[in-house]
Amino acid sequence: MIITSVQNTKVKTWCKLHEKKHRENQQKFLVENEHLIQEAFQAGLLEELILLEGFDLNLNFDKERIIVNEHVMTALHPNTYMQKCLGVVRMPKVQANLGNKILLCDDVQDPGNLGTMIRSAYSFGFDSFITSRGSADLYNEKVIRSTQGALFHMNVIRGNLMDFIHKFKQSGYKIYGTALENGKGLSTFANEEKVVLIFGNEGSGIKEDILKECDDRIYIEMSRFESLNVAMACTVCTYWFRKD
């Protein structure tokens, strides 16, 4: 059976996933390309597979494939070229054990930056990725694309950073914030076993009250230019503090 009407109940439910509040209500989000759908499937998070009629995906997915026509696909994924497949993906469960290597984002605004930071953190073995409520939404399309699938495997949490920081302090983590002023060069830091790295907003950096809680401030040594973009800084720092 092919779904051809945008009035179909399922189609209406999926369309809502373009909005953050409905993603949170349903605890699901849409994923748009073949590679990302594969990654979601491998992470055990793929709930429904929606295919444009005439197209298939080489995937050992045991649920029924849902076929839609171009009209419905356009409704499900407007503003871009025609998608051949879409995945409805379950948000990963938060793991209570946050692990030893943790990244905190204090109001990182740009979805591309946030996605790249998740990708870096995952690549270099970080266990949990925690964002403030003022950061870009984790399930924004551009975030998902920039993570290249790392989002499905990383323990991502949205919450109050200060609450987390207080718990980390009691549990013996070293807490380092990146800052342009009063920082110690990154290359002088030892790779601690239990470490929390904090990155701040693109314009204003880490908020003062959070910076005060840091054991040290990290400065990335540069020859010229006053700052790297936050995603580049994160890539360098997560490499330095990587888990081997």
Add this chain to the structure above:
Amino acid sequence: MIITSVQNTKVKTWCKLHEKKHRENQQKFLVENEHLIQEAFQAGLLEELILLEGFDLNLNFDKERIIVNEHVMTALHPNTYMQKCLGVVRMPKVQANLGNKILLCDDVQDPGNLGTMIRSAYSFGFDSFITSRGSADLYNEKVIRSTQGALFHMNVIRGNLMDFIHKFKQSGYKIYGTALENGKGLSTFANEEKVVLIFGNEGSGIKEDILKECDDRIYIEMSRFESLNVAMACTVCTYWFRKD
């Protein structure tokens, strides 16, 4: 005087700068936002300053400001929101002395990646940035934006990589290519004084004949995921081999 006609000779000449061949003929390119215009000015490369009527820029520029109306500005910079200022910028002269720290791009396609790589290379003190003819155009708008102005200060060259590599070999540079296979971990490399780092195409990496010329292959140690994006890899490597 305000230019109000898109038939104006100057306007026609500037419009051509959206095309690569005309940029090369004129040895000029357009720059679109205030910060980038400031950077071009500071680098001594700003030739003409075009302002939307009613708008000014706090810049100690001693040539006449050119005022245009919305109609002309839209012609000069279509497909986006209305610009308030545009700069006509001279391509920087290539410096014959390439310095000690050099970055080579073998067919890097994505303008955002290329721009980020120039920014990283500049931030970490690299002296020259050389791209193959198959790489994205250096003066593409998105490249310029991603460099955040580093383009105006970096010695950028487009040419035949193999010719350069042969010269570098004769002059005692260490030549390192990034590769997923048969590489040595980045953290095992000493920071050589004279070093050439090579990065390859997003899909296919560095071409085999170029890889053969490398003294060593670099592998960026990761815990998970098989690859970083080339811009992220470049940021980590240029930090590692930075000039202090």
